[in-house]
Amino acid sequence: MKIGVLIKQVPDTATNIKIAANGAGIDPTGIKYVVSPYDEIAIEEGLKTKEKVGGEVVVVSLGPVRCVEAIRTGLAMGADKGIHIDDAGVVVDSYLTARILASVLEKENFDILFVGKQAADNDCAQVGPMVAEFLGWPQVTVVEKIELNEARSGAVVARRVGGGAKEIYDVSLPAVIAVEKGLNNPRYASLPGIMKAKSKPLTTLKAADLVGGEKARVEVTHYRLPPERPEGRILKGEAEQVVPELVRLLREEAKVI
Amino acid sequence: MGGLPFTEGHEIFRKTVRDFAEKELFPHQKEWEKGKSFPREIFGRAAELGLFGVVYPEELGGSGGDYWYKVVACEEMIRARMAGMVMDLFAHSDIATPVINEIGNEAQKKEFLVPAIKGEKIGALGITEPGAGSDVANISTTAKKEGSDYVINGAKTFITNGTRADFITLAVRTGDKGYQGISLILFPTDTKGFTAMPIKDKLGNHSSDTAELHFENCRIPARYLLGDENAGFIYIMQNFQGERLVGALMANASAQLTVEDAMAYARQREAFGRPLIKLQVWRHRFADLLSQIEASKCLTYHAVDLFNRKEECVAEVSMAKLISCDLANRIAYDCLQIHGGYGYTEEYDVARYSRDVRLLTIGGGASEIMKEIIAKRFGM
Incomplete structure (x- = not known):
């Protein structure tokens, strides 16, 4: 099988994000970038699928030059090839990212595409579904289990829908599978793997050559940090008085029930 | 030395090791420190990630990386x-095995180094004796040649990985008194007459396996002699450089982490109506500590650079070990101080750190020995 994995490089989830002085983005000073955690799960699923059925795993990422490190991480984990689409000079949103990715992916003849259910920075959860749409492929998102059929022509996929429930899909391939936590436990890039990755093929394309007259449809005007969480409140008194008050606060103030 | 030499590969490895330490090891801290041991499988897992073969050649199963x-x-x-568990892993990869890579013959590498890199055989270095620590030239464990064997008698102590080592890179006396009579031998611990007694009651490094070893008429084949007979002292001194660098690097990094912890505490702990970190006495103390760590780190990186390029570096390595390990101890003191009474409890990691850090100026060559080496290098 030819297995594709779409990944995004994001600030380490432990990073304390600061807004840049001009409000036009986040302050990149001191940020360590990593493979988005859901995409690590996508890489792992790609590798496990290859180990089971054979074939090759290709890691694809659109982003600035620094995201080559993310692709190399995928190669060090065991992927075979990388494709980097350098976004220099192109302002992208989810739509344009998906357009550009799709234009590259349609030439690669993948049998299946794995992608994280969302990126850990913007949490849009849009690129995977849009790529599927542009390729005209079926897609299943928030996938916590996947079982390929004997003929490798389709898969039975479990999609988490919350509240402990799941939907089971019978999906034909090629398809886009957006993966959720719990699907697998991503392996680390071992040092021997890192050394081997240095000589694995990595193709670089330019996003500017691939936009085909398209433009981003969302413009971010400015960034703002969420308001600080107010201090917790403790209700004192007997249960008979406190409970109705708690219910009232949860309903009227917190608006969670 | 110009810009830092960390490439993309180094950064990916950094993430791997950090995830391993934070997600697979740290969650077991309380259990392993209290139990004064950790599972042997950790050696296998560390090997899988490539931690034991970092600089060793690929044909032996290593990664052939730079330092x-x-x-x-x-x-x-x-x-x-x-620090205990980490010391055990590095005692294996950076204290017991480098000399095999340097001077071992093909058969010795195949029998000991290859399985050590795979984490299948655990190694220990046996030099210190109940009656000889810093004074390495004065060891008294003997290895007498009998036919094609050596017969070993004596004792070693404070040996890291002592009870579960599969082999010991062992310093023995094969010749006359003094440094000219010492050899290094690869000693399989399943040899008859060998016993290892755990030393459980240590000040710190609780999760480490430390032991006293006894050798009673232990007979091993002479082919386990490492390098030339009676040349052991010089091999040991060379081997120390890597061990001391590892000590200095960890001293700096753990000091940095401890200061970061203390700063986080000082941000949220209030006294006299404001966070501790707003008090000038503490702001200035932290500024001091951070500056000193940076200085120590630069010296250590300089020593690493020389070592990595195989340049003469004994003085620089000794200086790095001296400065960094001394600094780490002062940092433990200051960072516990800012935690006040809480620092004296197990609730914060600084208590554990203060115990563990005390070993740094003693193990791998005491600070006093570092000063002797430096003094000699400057003709004193």
């Missing part, structure tokens, strides 16, 4: 917050 990969491993492994 900066080792730097990354040292700097991230301390995030397990268990």
